[in-house]
Amino acid sequence: MQDQSSKIVLEQISHLTLTAPTDEIYHASVAWFEQLGLRAILTETSADTKATWLQLFCEETSTHDPAIKIAYSPSGLRKLPHSTKMDWRSVPAIATIITNTLKAIEELFASLPWAYQRYSIPSKDPLAQSEYSAIYTHDPMNNLLIFTDKPNPFASKKKTETAHHVEAEHTETQRPQFQALEQPDGRKRKIAILTSGGDAPGMNASVRGVVRAAIVRGCDAYAVHEGYQGLVDGGKMIKKMGWDDVQGYLTTGGTVIGTARCKAFRERPGRLSAAKNLVLEGIDALIVCGGDGSLTGADLFRAEWPSLLEELVNTGELTQEQVEPFSNLNIVGLVGSIDNDMACTDITIGAVTCLHRICESIDSISSTASSHSRAFVVEVMGRHCGWLALMAGIATGADFIFIPERPPSGEDWQDNMCAEIKRHRDLGKRKTIVIVCEGAIDSNLNPITAKDLADLLTDHLHLDTRMTILGHVQRGGVPCAFDRNLATMQGVEAVEAVLASRPDVPSPMIAMNENKIVRTDLMKAVALTGEVAKAIARKDFIGAMELRDPAFNQQYDQFIATTLSSNERSLLTHDKENCQPLRIGIINVGAPAGGMNAAVRAAVRYARNRGHIPFAIHNGFPGLIAGQVKEMQWMDVDGWMAHGGSELGTNRDQPSLDLGMVSYQLQKFNIQSLLLIGGFEAYTACLEMYNARESYPAFCMPMVHIPATISNNVPGTEYSLGCDTSLNAIMEACDAIKQSATASRKRVFVVEVHGGKSGFLAVMSGLAVGATSVYIPEEGISLTRLQKDVAHLCQRYAEDAEGKSQGRVFIRSEAASRTYTTDIVSAIIKEEGHQQFDSRTAILGHIQQGNSPSPLDRVRAMRLAVCSIDFMEEKACLSSSSSSSASSASSSGPVVYNKDPDSISVAGIHGSNVSFTSVEALLKSTDMKNRKPTQTWWMDYKRSCNLLARRTDLL
Template sequence: MGRHCGWLALMAGIATGADFIFIPERPPSGEDWQDNMCAEIKRHRDLGKRKTIVIVCEGAIDSNLKPITAKDLMDLLTDRLHLDTRMTILGHVQRGGTPCAFDRNLATMQGVEAVEAVLASKPDVPSPMIAMNENKITRIDLMKAVSLTGEVAKAIARKDFIGAMDLRDPAFNQQYDQFIATTLSTDMEHSLVTHDRKNDQSLRIGIINVGAPACGMNAAVRAAVRYARNRGHVPFGIQNGFPGLIAGLIKEMKWMDVDGWIAHGGSELGTNRDQPSLDLGMVSYQLQKFDIQSLILIGGFEAYTACLEMYNARNSYPAFCMPMVHIPATISNNVPGTEYSLGADTSLNAIMQSCDAIKQSATASRKRVFVVEVHGGKSGFLAVMSGLAVGATSVYIPEEGINLARLQKDVSHLCSRYAQDAEGKTQGRVFIRSEAASKTYTTDIVSAIIKEEGHQQFDSRTAILGHIQQGNSASPLDRIRAMRLAVNSIDFLEEHASGLSSASSTKSNVSTSGPSVYNKDPDSIAVAGIQGSSVSFTSVEALLKDTDLKNRKPVQSWWMDYKRNCNLLARRTYLL
């Protein structure tokens, strides 16, 4: 779908690893676009690719505003390339079924803001539309929003395709270019190396996964490998984290080596929690032996501390004096410098689906309460956001802890809720408890207290979700974020490698024995973060002031703003 908007097609293309997309805002360029498309598909096939996916928006057009249909493309691939091509028109199945966690939370937050807008309305204030900008719920003038939407169709009609793209979300244009840059095959004749970069500026980029597995890791590796090769760089996959690096398990990665990885969960490269301090000398030696000139670390808090260790060891080990970037990937979402980590959205969906099944069981059994334990370490992100998505009766998080007075109030509130239920329509209810909410009040103890204090008004059971929370295959949102962070990270490495002038080299006291990209600038080791609608890079040194190293999380927990909504919607007025 998408008569005048290619958002669905673009995001679906990114999330599925499609080969081509056709959208109304960005028609294929040139009169010979069919020839170029067929040539690219043939290159893919010559490299060993066995399948081709083309996504067509219903409003897709060429540069002359002539419609491009799925039937046209099927005939083109069948007649020109003799491929067994099938056409699937999804239709209204795209409207979906059960909403995902992101949709539920977005709807909840917009609903709360809508009520606030009604209560604050005045005769002279324009009617608002409740929107999300920079990851924040905001109000904008409804009539202006409607007018702006209509401008896109008008721009397309007058062939102002640049203007149409600019009218979309700020990241829309960038993500389209990133999709193209990670989809083209690595034929050096068609390389994306820009004219202002010489071939001798090609980087040897190491890619390593650190910490626990998180969905989105493989999607990030795939995007990094393909974009790096299309930029003329040589990517190397490091297997099994830092122990693999120490053992020399390093292999150059080709374009087809990561084919299909976007849909794979876990970590194809392998990962663990070990740090460079396991053997800093051997880590340095292997980086020099394989001439690794820049490094991408994909992982959770362990990847952040690994960057810190290598940064602090730069004076002793010149091999660490190179650009490094950390792409946050952890279901706990506890990395400083970013609002979201890869894997967190997938984990929320896994928790939500499990809790939906649990609530169904609890409702069928009538008066039953489940205390569900979720991961997260000292971060309450998963508990708060999953509690909001599933309508939890109460949420216990490390930031607040658990005490007896709180439990007594929650049980009293629970009793009153069950007393208010209509006869025969009693609902099952869920309590969400973060694994580190309390050392004393464990999940079993909380459940036992609820059952005992309920005086047989309801039963209580526990459910510890464990590693099921890591999910199976990465959610579309995690895949899209993975591509965006990976592409921007390669650009960051280029900037901090090729940007070395003679002045900066003198300032850094360059040693001839060091790597060719020798760089001791603190900004050259950074965390790639999602801040609002932008991708930011903050040095690991600068992030120290915003990091609680003891509890392995950021000092500020932005999700605490939504804890109030959890209490409000569960009618826990005593906590507001």
């Protein structure tokens, strides 16, 4: 099989030693590898053992670099091949061989015959082909090997076109060196990142992502300090970054590399200096993290680049030879903005953390406001964008919000607001919270200030009113888990965008659309962002709302519908014909999760405003069987947005506890629609009632399951309520643990997290805290994996500066392995570390359920609850209009008799949309045994965890 066009080349790996337990297997193994094109070049013998080196080079001059050693040892273990009925991709392989003769290898295996498994896998490498193949097989010693035609991502393009590459396990003393991705002229790629404009939490995470991804991709990474001012000044302001230079960046707010307003860069002389400094450093790729102004300046810099270089040559500042390799400047934008005011992206870096700070402040204000029966007017940031005010209003249950895109309608809006607040007070509310955006205006474009509103409440309602301007506290603090992961993944994608950029393609901006990291046209996004302010200026408020992300307009309407009391009228009869008010039961099922109470609050208030009658079913299905059902009033759920746990009570019991009594109680209380809020147990409960419809007609009603579980393992949704709260609880605990480990020097913590058979919490928290290794049920734990982890730890601690060893964290999902428990993993790490480092365990337990729900969980809860009530109405109306047997709300049976499978559905978040999928249809994509979906979007992040921890041995 060997010829001059198909070489096997050894690059940057340690030697691989394989042991044969018998002489017969030893000789068979040597012959087997020789058939693949590896040639035996040396045999060592002794009384009991033999060893043969297998050469990976075909040239005679390369005999000094053998790669595989096959040794015969009578004490060697006899390994059994893995069953051909299992998927070998789930088993750790001893080596991966990258070859350009994969087809010939497959023909060889088929002709022997030889057991193997072949897979086609889409490639994520923009420099590689769109798809690659992999063959899994066992050698005669029963070692699992992978043969693939995937190019080596760390080798130069020239080499990957013609070379075989063997990637074996790395020993403690032989770490792979990342080979540079070369330019056509042989230069090494150099990528710089700067942060500009207002600081935003998560900017440091993006810098870390860029630096480490660039190093892994074989490039040099640079940080430009003090934003564009650093480009203009050059010298020490442009610093080459190493792997450990960004250690600790995840937990730090603001921007470590600094940001500054730079007047000089706005003028051409300043940009000339910046261009000269980049050329002198050999940098031709710039990643800019900032707002629309910063990104506009970056694109202008790119557009002027050729003329700037020409002027520098003409003035003698640089020579033609110096500028020749840098004819094009690559620009990639990352949006760092707490206002979330950039078009073409659903969220910006820093916005969610800022929302955390606002909600923490308002939650604290709410307690004192309730104590003294006061009103508070809180001003938040946002000159032209009301995202922070809107989301904070939803998350904290504020009475009113004022934003620039949607000013209050009518000239008498002050009277209407006062009348609504008085109605709330008459219902028994002791506090009033009004949130005003700093750029809020009325319909005539007149500013609405916090002082104006405070004076209004004092003068017209005689309320004891206080005013709080949060100011720059909103920008500060540790980034939340969402922002860390968003910024990290966007930083990694920015490096990939640099490597894939071309002079004829517009500068890209890294965005988040439909829960996916994507690239979009930078200047198109900047232009659309400016259109919002223009629409507001010409009083086109409808257009301004439509220019925001797809959910913005809908969420504003939902806020109004769940906040303003409308108990004197029914909106239902105005909106839909042939629809009667529904008696809606609300029940929590499964373990507590942050956001459950927020969902109940939104469902109760929206249902009452629509004219429906909501009923609380306490303590899950046992409570329903016991008749613990109570009608809910508008004020019964006041303040629930910030409450953790489950105010209704919850447990894991199923309707099968007593299906007959469950049916009886639903009929007794005339429950005509059911809202289940909970985890996988709520999903199986829906299935049980769906399957029992023939025997129990009471179950023939609209039912909706709102996923609420920290494990995020419910099918039909990308996010469940509670998972974001849990991620932040894990992140905060791991930050403290890591701090302790660093202070103790050379200490490793193995942290066990919840999640059942789903690795969501482990993967996403591992990414957020910079875990060295993550163990999840989807991959399991093997002794080989533990050996790799120990070897990696030994190398990393050996590289740490004397007296400055970093604490390191391993994340282990609770169901990752029955054998390798958290204690055993920690003991193995400690024992194999040979006193080079210590190891401890931390089992977080129920602290992961969190305390107060995170803002994202609160906002998602409100949205899912409102959409669920609308879904119930729709199903009830359709059945009422098509069924002559429908009964009225006062009858003893359900309002509808509906066997439509779609009437029992899961409310799921998919990108920026809420959709409903029947529980029956979801069975096809559900692993019932392991209680999770068969497909998960977050598994793509697992590779990034390894990459950013320098675990190239696991990629």
